[in-house]
Amino acid sequence: MRYWRKPLDIDSVQVPHGEVVILADRCKGCGFCVEYCPKEVLAMSAAFNRKGYHPPEVVLKGQCVNCNLCEMICPDFAIYCLPAEGAPAGAGKEGAQ
Amino acid sequence: MKADPLGVLTGVHYLDGDFACGEGAMAAGCRFVAGYPITPSTEVVERISRRFPTMGGTFIQMEDELGSMAAVAGAAWTGTKAMTVTSGPGFSLMMENIGLAAMMETPCVVVNVQRGGPSTGLPTMVGQADMMQARWGSHGDYPVIALAPQSPQEAFDLVIDAFNLAETYRVPVMFMMDECVGHMTEKVVIPPHDEIEIVPRRLTAQPPGEYLPYHSDDGSVPEFARAGDGYRFHSTGLTHDDRGYPVMSPECQDESVRRLVAKVRDHADEIVRVEEDGVDGADVVVIAYGITARVARMAVELARRQGVKAGFLRLVVVWPFPERRVRELAGSVKAFVVPEINLGQMVLEVERCAAGRAASIPVAHAGGGVHDPTRIVTAIVEAAK
Amino acid sequence: MSTPARTPRPEDHPIAPYLRMDRMPHIWCPTCGIGTVVKCFASALEASDLDLDKVAVVSGIGCTGRVAGYMNLDAFHTTHGRAIPFATGLKLGRPELQVVVFSGDGDLSGIGGNHLIHAARRNMDLLVILVNNFIYGMTGGQNAPTTPVGAKSSTMSFGNFERPFNLPHLAASCGATFVARWTCLHIRRLTKCVRVALRKKGFRFIEVVAPCSTLYARLNRLGSGLDLMRFYHDSAEIRHGADTRDVEIGYQDTIVCGNFVDIERPTYLEAMRTHYRERLGDRYVPMPEEGGWLHA
Numbered sequence: 001m002r003y004w005r006k007p008l009d010i011d012s013v014q015v016p017h018g019e020v021v022i023l024a025d026r027c028k029g030c031g032f033c034v035e036y037c038p039k040e041v042l043a044m045s046a047a048f049n050r051k052g053y054h055p056p057e058v059v060l061k062g063q064c065v066n067c068n069l070c071e072m073i074c075p076d077f078a079i080y081c082l083p084a085e086g087a088p089a090g091a092g093k094e095g096a097q
Numbered sequence: 098m099k100a101d102p103l104g105v106l107t108g109v110h111y112l113d114g115d116f117a118c119g120e121g122a123m124a125a126g127c128r129f130v131a132g133y134p135i136t137p138s139t140e141v142v143e144r145i146s147r148r149f150p151t152m153g154g155t156f157i158q159m160e161d162e163l164g165s166m167a168a169v170a171g172a173a174w175t176g177t178k179a180m181t182v183t184s185g186p187g188f189s190l191m192m193e194n195i196g197l198a199a200m201m202e203t204p205c206v207v208v209n210v211q212r213g214g215p216s217t218g219l220p221t222m223v224g225q226a227d228m229m230q231a232r233w234g235s236h237g238d239y240p241v242i243a244l245a246p247q248s249p250q251e252a253f254d255l256v257i258d259a260f261n262l263a264e265t266y267r268v269p270v271m272f273m274m275d276e277c278v279g280h281m282t283e284k285v286v287i288p289p290h291d292e293i294e295i296v297p298r299r300l301t302a303q304p305p306g307e308y309l310p311y312h313s314d315d316g317s318v319p320e321f322a323r324a325g326d327g328y329r330f331h332s333t334g335l336t337h338d339d340r341g342y343p344v345m346s347p348e349c350q351d352e353s354v355r356r357l358v359a360k361v362r363d364h365a366d367e368i369v370r371v372e373e374d375g376v377d378g379a380d381v382v383v384i385a386y387g388i389t390a391r392v393a394r395m396a397v398e399l400a401r402r403q404g405v406k407a408g409f410l411r412l413v414v415v416w417p418f419p420e421r422r423v424r425e426l427a428g429s430v431k432a433f434v435v436p437e438i439n440l441g442q443m444v445l446e447v448e449r450c451a452a453g454r455a456a457s458i459p460v461a462h463a464g465g466g467v468h469d470p471t472r473i474v475t476a477i478v479e480a481a482k
Numbered sequence: 483m484s485t486p487a488r489t490p491r492p493e494d495h496p497i498a499p500y501l502r503m504d505r506m507p508h509i510w511c512p513t514c515g516i517g518t519v520v521k522c523f524a525s526a527l528e529a530s531d532l533d534l535d536k537v538a539v540v541s542g543i544g545c546t547g548r549v550a551g552y553m554n555l556d557a558f559h560t561t562h563g564r565a566i567p568f569a570t571g572l573k574l575g576r577p578e579l580q581v582v583v584f585s586g587d588g589d590l591s592g593i594g595g596n597h598l599i600h601a602a603r604r605n606m607d608l609l610v611i612l613v614n615n616f617i618y619g620m621t622g623g624q625n626a627p628t629t630p631v632g633a634k635s636s637t638m639s640f641g642n643f644e645r646p647f648n649l650p651h652l653a654a655s656c657g658a659t660f661v662a663r664w665t666c667l668h669i670r671r672l673t674k675c676v677r678v679a680l681r682k683k684g685f686r687f688i689e690v691v692a693p694c695s696t697l698y699a700r701l702n703r704l705g706s707g708l709d710l711m712r713f714y715h716d717s718a719e720i721r722h723g724a725d726t727r728d729v730e731i732g733y734q735d736t737i738v739c740g741n742f743v744d745i746e747r748p749t750y751l752e753a754m755r756t757h758y759r760e761r762l763g764d765r766y767v768p769m770p771e772e773g774g775w776l777h778a
Contacts (some may be wrong), residue, residue: 023491032518072669072673074518077495077498077501078495080497171567298776325536332559333559342551
């Protein structure tokens with residue numbers, strides 16, 4: 001993420017980290033998660049799942065911020081995020097908004 | 098269990114059939130009615146809409162009959178006894194959701210105060226031409242029970258039986274009144290509430306997680322669970338398995354639809370109810386139902402005075418049809434005479450069961466009035482020759 | 483970094499408790515938006531403090547009609563167009579239930595139109611989530627009451643010439659007390675909208691525009707559902723409180739989203755009870771909240 005100026009509280013705010021979990025055999029290759037991940041962490045893989053679709057894969061390891069957008073937007077309940085070990089969970093869950 | 102006293106208007110009344118039917122429903126524990134006005138049935142819901150607020154009942158006049166039947170089907174899933182009331186044109190509109198109720202195995206009662214048809218027909222005059230429709234009106238194979246009262250007193254008594262049958266077999270029950278019975282005013286005796294036996298909605302004893310909505314141990318009637326009790330079940334009009342989940346396969350269709358139909362077919366002996374008079378040893382048996390039964394009874398009496406050995410069999414439960422009894426009688430009588438206010442509907446069932454061993458003679462009346470008894474007498478006398 | 487110790491199973495998905503995982507995967511097409519709407523609804527349920535045993539879902543027939551079959555709630559898959567009256571019966575038969583109608587544009591505004599307008603008129607206490615994909619998907623792509631002018635469908639091969647419904651306007655003018663429209667791209671706003679609606683009473687109507695890839699997009703050569711999502715991204719305009727007369731949707735045109743109507747009015751049951759209490763006084767015996775089930 002590029003800032004036009006450095007935020008004053010940049011030292012106190014911790015960026016959350018997440019781990020993407022992909023249920024490959026549930027994926028129908030729609031591409032929503034790849035398209036809308038704000039950190040562009042995902043890309044469609046060349047692999048096939050059992051149904052012949054291309055599931056996504058994590059291409060920018062360590063960049064997931066646990067925003068849960070992929071989890072929310074996936075129509076097939078095939079992807080979700082978990083907070084990465086030791087990192088703050090972040091305000092990704094809907095309830096806090 | 099005994100009837101809820103709030104719903105029982107104990108006493109000796111002078112009521113018309115429609116009002117008596119409404120009273121019977123309230124006595125039976127019905128607490129949800131969704132209806133749409135249609136002559137000659139409207140008085141049933143008028144009565145109910147007036148009395149329901151004093152007994153914890155909810156009446157809603159829906160925007161059409163399709164919505165009424167759908168609302169009844171929905172309300173029944175809360176464990177509430179539900180009913181709707183209509184006549185021919187509305188009956189036709191309700192058919193899809195009657196099928197839904199049959200498929201989802203939703204206990205409910207549909208009252209049809211029959212009038213002259215087809216289509217708009219004779220809105221204020223009697224008919225009995227919806228009898229086959231009561232059985233086959235909706236598409237597909239499904240079970241149905243139908244009753245036909247012949248008086249306001251029976252309109253009260255039998256509608257309680259209708260609700261009890263609906264609960265026992267988890268089917269929609271068609272209460273086939275006719276305009277004459279509906280608009281005739283007679284003495285109706287309503288007993289004290291503790292003399293009225295009603296079958297309550299029985300809930301499953303299985304805990305959530307183990308309960309299967311459409312499983313029955315004896316392959317017959319599954320156990321019920323109310324929406325809101327934590328069972329989180331699924332119910333659908335699609336062909337479904339024990340879990341209530343849709344399964345599109347001929348095997349599932351075969352198993353589930355056969356069980357559905359067998360619910361009534363296999364228990365026909367317990368459900369069938371007829372009233373007989375002088376049938377044993379008779380040469381001619383008159384079979385009738387509803388208002389025609391009262392006219393036919395006089396015809397039978399007149400025929401007997403002319404020396405004919407005439408018997409009388411009244412269909413109280415019309416569907417399932419008393420096949421066994423009619424088959425039995427077909428072996429010993431010369432003929433069945435079937436007067437109906439239609440151009441021959443239940444006579445087809447009689448003919449089917451008689452299988453040619455006895456003649457089946459319709460005495461048709463297209464509608465708008467009751468038979469002249471002498472027409473029936475003529476038919477009986479002719480048949481006895 | 484935490485890595486799941488074993489291969490993740492579908493049951494591990496955070497939303498699994500709200501779905502019937504034994505029926506997954508669902509039947510909706512790749513790039514269909516219905517699954518996303520279901521996810522938003524389930525997230526809203528999760529964030530609400532409702533007793534989910536008392537939440538019932540009713541669907542009609544159609545692609546969206548299949549939603550009831552996938553939700554882990556008391557769920558009913560009813561006849562075409564009759565989800566709303568069925569839900570009315572459920573609600574009136576057991577007033578403590580929170581009843582949600584989840585169905586499609588053809589089911590609710592076509593064959594079910596009469597029930598939609600009357601339930602709104604009565605301010606029946608129902609939450610209606612109408613997924614609008616502008617077509618009758620399940621039956622193969624026929625023209626719907628919401629198909630925009632010019633769009634092709636299987637029964638309008640040369641493009642639709644019928645004026646479609648403006649659904650928020652229809653609902654609002656009939657008396658709905660909460661009217662909103664979102665697309666299924668607006669995942670967080672939609673979820674929040676559903677959360678707000680779940681807390682309200684009365685007739686709440688949320689239209690969710692969702693892509694239909696196999697029929698609408700294909701018959702109109704609009705690409706896949708992803709292409710339609712990109713289109714929603716570019717053409718959706720959020721205007722809270724907009725006059726519902728101005729939110730018609732033209733073919734591949736602006737989609738005005740937002741919460742349009744949010745008012746308070748007595749619900750059907752509130753009006754009924756108040757009225758009977760006034761007229762009948764002590765003689766009035768309302769149906770209890772637990773419903774009209776009479777038992778020994």
